Every structure is written in C-alpha cells, then in structure tokens.
Amino acid sequence: MLTSLLVKPEKIELREVKSPRPSKGEVLVKIKTALTCGTDLKAFLRGHPMIPMPGVFGHEFSGVVAEVGKGVQRFKKGDEIMAVHSAPCLECTYCKRKIYNLCEKIMWTKVLGAFAEYILLPPHVVRHNAFHKPKNITFEEASFLEPLSCVVHGIEPLDIKKGDSVLVIGAGPIGLLHVLLLKEKKVVVAVTDIKNERLKIAKELSADFVFKPEKIENKVIPLNPPLLKGDLGGLIVKGSGGDFIGFDYIFECTGTPDVWEDSVNYLRRGGTLILFGGCKKGTAVTYDTYRLHYDEITLRGAFHYTPADVRKAYELLCKGRL
Numbered sequence: 001m002l003t004s005l006l007v008k009p010e011k012i013e014l015r016e017v018k019s020p021r022p023s024k025g026e027v028l029v030k031i032k033t034a035l036t037c038g039t040d041l042k043a044f045l046r047g048h049p050m051i052p053m054p055g056v057f058g059h060e061f062s063g064v065v066a067e068v069g070k071g072v073q074r075f076k077k078g079d080e081i082m083a084v085h086s087a088p089c090l091e092c093t094y095c096k097r098k099i100y101n102l103c104e105k106i107m108w109t110k111v112l113g114a115f116a117e118y119i120l121l122p123p124h125v126v127r128h129n130a131f132h133k134p135k136n137i138t139f140e141e142a143s144f145l146e147p148l149s150c151v152v153h154g155i156e157p158l159d160i161k162k163g164d165s166v167l168v169i170g171a172g173p174i175g176l177l178h179v180l181l182l183k184e185k186k187v188v189v190a191v192t193d194i195k196n197e198r199l200k201i202a203k204e205l206s207a208d209f210v211f212k213p214e215k216i217e218n219k220v221i222p223l224n225p226p227l228l229k230g231d232l233g234g235l236i237v238k239g240s241g242g243d244f245i246g247f248d249y250i251f252e253c254t255g256t257p258d259v260w261e262d263s264v265n266y267l268r269r270g271g272t273l274i275l276f277g278g279c280k281k282g283t284a285v286t287y288d289t290y291r292l293h294y295d296e297i298t299l300r301g302a303f304h305y306t307p308a309d310v311r312k313a314y315e316l317l318c319k320g321r322l
Contacts, residue, residue, distance in 0.1 A: 003116035022069035025123030035060035058114030059085035062142035082142035083130035086110035100306040154302030170253035171198035
C-alpha cells in the first residue's frame with residue numbers, strides 16, 4: 001500500500017509499504033477521508049516528539065472496513081466506519097479515577113498513519129472509540145469525530161448557562177468547532193482572529209460578534225476595551241455602572257503564549273479561561289497573581305478526550321447538529 005512518511009521537517013515522501021493484516025481484535029480500515037490537524041502541521045514544520053522520523057502520521061479519518069481480526073463482532077468487511085486514534089487502558093491510576101483523557105498509556109498506544117491507503121485499528125480503539133458511520137453524513141463529516149471530541153471535552157465539564165457571554169480567540173477549525181458547539185448552548189459568542197476570511201466563516205456559523213484584534217508594536221492584542229463598545233458592549237457582561245467587566249468564559253484556541261497571558265484580562269471576576277491551544281513544551285507564561293487570587297479567576301487546561309466525549313461527539317455528528 002502507499003503511505004505518507006514524514007522523513008524530516010518540511011519533507012514528506014510517498015512510499016510503498018507492506019499492507020498490514022489484522023490480528024485478534026484489530027480492524028483494518030481503507031481510508032476514504034483524512035483531515036489535517038494543527039498537530040500534523042506542527043509536526044510537518046518542526047517535527048514532533050511522538051513521531052520518530054521517518055514516521056507515519058495523520059489521525060483524523062474515516063473509511064471502510066477492509067478486514068477484521070479474530071474475535072471482532074461489531075464490524076465486518078464493507079462497513080463504513082469512523083473512529084478516533086486512541087482509547088484509555090482502563091487500568092492505570094488515572095483510569096481508575098475515571099480521568100480517562102489523562103491515561104498513562106493513551107499517548108503511547110495511539111494509532112497514527114491516516115495519510116495512507118489503510119490504517120490498522122488496535123483492539124482497545126475498536127472496543128471503545130470506533131463507530132458505524134451512518135448514511136446521513138459524509139466521510140468528510142465523519143472525519144471530524146476526533147477534533148470534535150477534543151472540543152466536547154473542553155466545553156462539557158463547564159457550568160455554561162443560557163445567556164452566558166463567551167469569547168473564542170482564534171477562528172481556525174478548532175475555534176469554529178467551539179463556536180458551533182457553544183451556540184448549541186444558547187450563549188452569546190464573540191470571536192476574534194487576525195484573518196478576515198476566518199471571521200466571515202465564524203459569522204456564517206452564527207457567532208454573535210466577530211472582530212480583528214489590534215496590533216501594537218507588532219504584538220497582537222486579542223481585545224482592546226474601546227472595541228467593546230457598541231454592538232459587542234451590549235452583549236457582554238457589564239457592571240452596575242454599565243461598564244465592561246468581562247466575559248464569563250474565554251476559549252484560547254491559538255496556542256500563542258502572548259495570547260495565553262493577555263486573555264485573562266478580559267474575563268469578569270470569577271470567570272474561566274480555557275487554555276485549549278497547546279504551546280511548545282518548556283513554554284512559560286506569566287500572570288498577575290493579584291488578579292487570579294482576588295478576582296477568583298480559573299485557568300483550566302483542556303487536553304484530549306474521554307470515551308464519553310467521543311460518544312457525545314459521535315451523537316452530535318450523527319444527528320446533523322453541527
């Protein structure tokens with residue numbers, strides 16, 4: 001079969017390799033659609049610690065079952081299938097505490113290689129995080145299962161209420177998925193990005209307000225108080241005097257250290273900043289401890305997903321809600 005190998009940063013080679021055969025509990029999938037994740041782009045540009053080079057990559061996909069291993073009951077040859085690329089072990093310390101997204105083995109037992117003709121799903125993924133693709137969605141839509149599962153994990157644990165004000169920083173694919181899911185919760189969503197075309201899409205996806213950040217001395221500032229007048233000022237949380245006091249929730253979807261730091265300034269007291277966009281290992285950011293302590297600001301990371309998140313994402317896609 002043909003597969004794409006990342007041989008070094010900024011170089012991909014298409015090579016002929018031996019097609020895998022499924023062992024007990026495994027499912028061989030013929031790829032119909034594979035998406036490019038932001039992580040794939042980072043790996044292409046600078047390499048990735050979890051992708052030894054030359055190595056296969058790509059992990060957002062859907063396809064058709066080509067062959068099943070012994071003992072597989074849920075799938076048969078010819079079934080249309082959608083899946084994510086990992087599943088928890090259910091045995092480690094974190095799994096026993098039901099913190100499945102932080103499973104000690106999840107990053108070491110994941111499957112990569114969706115940029116190929118076939119991908120082999122291991123038994124734990126087949127058991128927990130693989131599903132039949134319904135006929136009412138396309139293979140392209142089905143391939144959004146993995147990124148949508150990540151977004152579900154970032155949003156669902158929060159106590160978001162109807163009418164809350166939310167800012168999404170970064171209107172790439174992940175930011176736009178946040179917009180779609182947040183609008184399902186009947187909240188007011190503002191979106192900021194440096195690209196007009198992305199803001200246009202965000203508006204088409206029902207964002208209540210979109211705007212470009214300002215640049216001061218080449219530093220991107222995600223928000224500036226003067227921008228919060230007029231239409232946006234009527235949507236966000238205000239103090240008793242009518243002044244802007246901040247958003248209830250902010251989702252940082254850029255993975256940019258400066259934006260991580262600046263985002264906290266636009267939360268109301270008691271607000272929550274969800275740090276979805278990952279920064280490079282070793283990156284350090286600085287926050288005003290007075291602001292965090294006395295205003296009871298919550299900083300929350302959002303990483304990966306649980307089987308429940310994947311099931312929720314699957315149901316949303318199947319119902320055509322997104």
